Amino acid sequence: MKIRYHSVVLDEEKCQGCTNCIKNCPTEAIRVRGGKAVILTERCVDCGECIRTCENHAKKALSETLDDLKNFRYRIALPAPSLYGQFKQGVMPRAVLAALRQIGFDEVYEVAAAAELTTYAVRTYLEEYTAKNDRKNLPLISSSCPAVVRLIQVRFPGLIPRIIPVEPPYVTAAKMFYRERLPELEYSPDQIGLFFITPCPAKITEIKTAIQAGYHVDGAIPFLSIFGKLQEQVEAGEKVDAHPQSTGVGIGWARAGGESVAVKWENALSVDGIHHVAALLEEIEMDKLNDIDYIEAMACPEGCVGGALTVENPFVARVKIRKLAEAANDKELPPEVAALGAKLYSEDFFRSQQDLPAIPALQLDKDLGVAIKKLEQVEGLMTKLPGLDCGACGSPTCRSLAEDIVQQNAQLSDCIFILREELEELASKLLLLSQKRPPALGQTGSEKEVAKSESQESLGENRSPDDHRE
Amino acid sequence: MTTPGMVLHFSVEGGDFAAAGEAASKIKKALRKIGIDAGVIRRVAIAAYEAEMNIVLHARRGRLVLEVAEDKLQVIAEDEGPGIPDVNQAMQEGFSTASDLAREMGFGAGMGLPNMKKCSDTITIESVKDRGTKVVMGFDHR
Ligand SMILES: Nc1ncnc2c1ncn2[C@@H]1O[C@H](COP(=O)(O)OP(=O)(O)OP(=O)(O)O)[C@@H](O)[C@H]1O
Ligand code: SF4
Ligand code: SF4
Ligand SMILES: [Mg+2]
Numbered sequence: 001m002k003i004r005y006h007s008v009v010l011d012e013e014k015c016q017g018c019t020n021c022i023k024n025c026p027t028e029a030i031r032v033r034g035g036k037a038v039i040l041t042e043r044c045v046d047c048g049e050c051i052r053t054c055e056n057h058a059k060k061a062l063s064e065t066l067d068d069l070k071n072f073r074y075r076i077a078l079p080a081p082s083l084y085g086q087f088k089q090g091v092m093p094r095a096v097l098a099a100l101r102q103i104g105f106d107e108v109y110e111v112a113a114a115a116e117l118t119t120y121a122v123r124t125y126l127e128e129y130t131a132k133n134d135r136k137n138l139p140l141i142s143s144s145c146p147a148v149v150r151l152i153q154v155r156f157p158g159l160i161p162r163i164i165p166v167e168p169p170y171v172t173a174a175k176m177f178y179r180e181r182l183p184e185l186e187y188s189p190d191q192i193g194l195f196f197i198t199p200c201p202a203k204i205t206e207i208k209t210a211i212q213a214g215y216h217v218d219g220a221i222p223f224l225s226i227f228g229k230l231q232e233q234v235e236a237g238e239k240v241d242a243h244p245q246s247t248g249v250g251i252g253w254a255r256a257g258g259e260s261v262a263v264k265w266e267n268a269l270s271v272d273g274i275h276h277v278a279a280l281l282e283e284i285e286m287d288k289l290n291d292i293d294y295i296e297a298m299a300c301p302e303g304c305v306g307g308a309l310t311v312e313n314p315f316v317a318r319v320k321i322r323k324l325a326e327a328a329n330d331k332e333l334p335p336e337v338a339a340l341g342a343k344l345y346s347e348d349f350f351r352s353q354q355d356l357p358a359i360p361a362l363q364l365d366k367d368l369g370v371a372i373k374k375l376e377q378v379e380g381l382m383t384k385l386p387g388l389d390c391g392a393c394g395s396p397t398c399r400s401l402a403e404d405i406v407q408q409n410a411q412l413s414d415c416i417f418i419l420r421e422e423l424e425e426l427a428s429k430l431l432l433l434s435q436k437r438p439p440a441l442g443q444t445g446s447e448k449e450v451a452k453s454e455s456q457e458s459l460g461e462n463r464s465p466d467d468h469r470e
Numbered sequence: 471m472t473t474p475g476m477v478l479h480f481s482v483e484g485g486d487f488a489a490a491g492e493a494a495s496k497i498k499k500a501l502r503k504i505g506i507d508a509g510v511i512r513r514v515a516i517a518a519y520e521a522e523m524n525i526v527l528h529a530r531r532g533r534l535v536l537e538v539a540e541d542k543l544q545v546i547a548e549d550e551g552p553g554i555p556d557v558n559q560a561m562q563e564g565f566s567t568a569s570d571l572a573r574e575m576g577f578g579a580g581m582g583l584p585n586m587k588k589c590s591d592t593i594t595i596e597s598v599k600d601r602g603t604k605v606v607m608g609f610d611h612r
Contacts, residue, residue: 155502156508157508158508158509158511158512282495285498285512285515286512286515286516286519287512287516358508360505362502362503363502363503363504363505364503364504364505365504365505366505368504368505368506368540369475369540371503371504371505372475372476372504372538372540373475373476374504375476375500375503375504376475376476378503379478403503
């Protein structure tokens with residue numbers, strides 16, 4: 001699998017080189033070089049943290065737009081459950097689905113409905129796994145947030161076997177469309193365009209890079225880019241009939257904790273926000289959470305309602321989702337859904353087709369011996385660097401600068417403190433040189449003074465440290 | 471051990487619960503950087519953490535030393551402290567002299583040393599009463 005594609009990219013024109021973004025990246029994937037941010041694509045997990053951080057809006061997500069619908073005869077929207085929480089209080093899923101039809105989609109296939117089937121699959125997988133395995137291999141980790149999955153591949157490869165091998169809900173939605181609906185239509189698959197309506201860049205990347213077996217999602221369109229149009233339609237009122245299939249169980253998936261509530265697994269833990277997730281994964285790696293069965297980990301604050309491409313405030317959206325879910329029976333999977341889930345599960349319909357290799361992007365070298373040497377060099381440099389992690393060099397920490405130097409992507413003098421020391425040294429040398437005269441010339445009176453004082457004290461010491469601040 | 475390719479030192483203060491675990495976490499990060507197998511890293515990190523906690527819990531001060539060669543690595547935990555009077559007894563699961571305070575904080579199950587033994591490929595413990603303790607743990611990683 002190629003892992004080079006990324007949805008999150010830099011808008012060079014807007015980037016001011018401020019270094020605000022470099023600190024927040026969970027994999028230290030951003031550097032500022034030559035006054036512009038650069039994303040190290042191998043490391044990026046598309047969490048969207050940098051999109052949230054950048055005040056100049058210089059980080060953006062590559063995606064499809066409504067224009068891309070033109071390439072298809074029959075267009076299907078797969079709206080993420082979190083879309084329902086973006087509108088004013090009181091706007092029901094029915095109105096949102098109608099609005100999607102009105103802006104150009106021929107049909108809507110709700111991901112929230114598919115999430116109910118996924119709920120069945122995850123629960124059954126957990127039951128089977130916990131019955132068979134000892135606690136040493138627990139907790140399992142949800143596969144629904146692709147940014148978390150990628151974070152595990154980059155930073156916690158030892159936890160890859162813990163990822164629940166069930167495809168995320170949007171994939172199940174697409175597969176259900178191919179299985180149930182496509183045979184009823186008179187279009188061939190290439191005339192049909194499936195578009196995921198996405199709250200986040202991580203899903204966009206996933207769609208571009210995933211192995212799509214038995215279905216095809218053609219693109220992803222962010223909430224942000226169509227919200228205005230949807231809002232207009234919602235306000236204008238419904239002109240087409242839309243019948244939501246989802247219940248509260250599926251809608252609830254939009255918020256952090258929604259998945260584990262839906263799955264109804266008592267001994268589960270839910271965590272949101274990429275840095276909290278990373279801290280928890282550290283603990284899991286140290287075998288400290290073996291008494292828990294299942295972790296629902298979401299990269300965004302409050303879960304998908306907090307996705308980097310959403311419109312509404314995550315906390316407000318979260319409450320709206322909770323209310324919508326409660327109003328649409330969030331207690332129990334409808335019996336017909338559970339029955340369908342059971343049938344599909346027995347056919348292995350939900351099983352993930354993805355191959356999840358470790359991504360060794362943080363390693364200093366492929367060769368162990370070389371890597372050890374490089375780490376020694378890094379440790380050596382760490383004794384010279386000030387340890388302030390100020391970021392002025394364009395690397396997020398002193399340690400990452402040391403690594404960049406060892407990898408020949410930066411220089412020691414990129415550190416402003418080292419640079420200052422070097423300049424001071426240079427300045428005092430220059431001063432000394434400037435006072436030297438060819439021996440053939442005589443000395444003036446004042447020069448004699450200087451020569452005298454020089455022999456008494458060294459030049460650097462008769463200046464106060466503040467003199468060379470600026 | 472063949473030529474130690476690299477040696478890193480991490481100091482540990484007895485009683486400093488705020489910083490407890492940092493040395494083990496740094497060891498884990500260093501091993502990740504050089505691309506040691508994830509399963510080995512897990513074992514080393516758990517063993518180093520237990521060794522570090524034993525210094526925090528039972529000794530005055532000490533350090534962890536990580537030595538990495540191409541085929542083996544070693545974690546040495548040495549401290550100045552009361553020493554372990556009966557090493558065989560200390561190695562028993564459940565044996566602990568941890569204080570009530572430590573127990574309240576969730577330590578003192580008497581599982582640290584047995585865990586270190588389980589996680590490492592070799593372990594030796596030298597201890598002198600009223601002087602200190604030195605635990606050497608070896609791990610094969612090829
Ligand atoms: N570095 C040390 N210095 C002095 N005594 C120690 C040291 N390490 C272990 N001991 C002694 O050995 C006992 C058993 O250690 P072990 O690590 O197995 O359990 P514990 O530290 O008491 O509890 P736990 O590790 O489960 O939190 C300790 O209670 C203590 O008496
Ligand atoms: S999307 Fe996340 S991982 Fe990628 S560069 Fe931005 S902050 Fe880093
Ligand atoms: S939490 Fe949801 S919105 Fe955020 S990155 Fe993960 S899947 Fe995307
Ligand atoms: Mg202990």
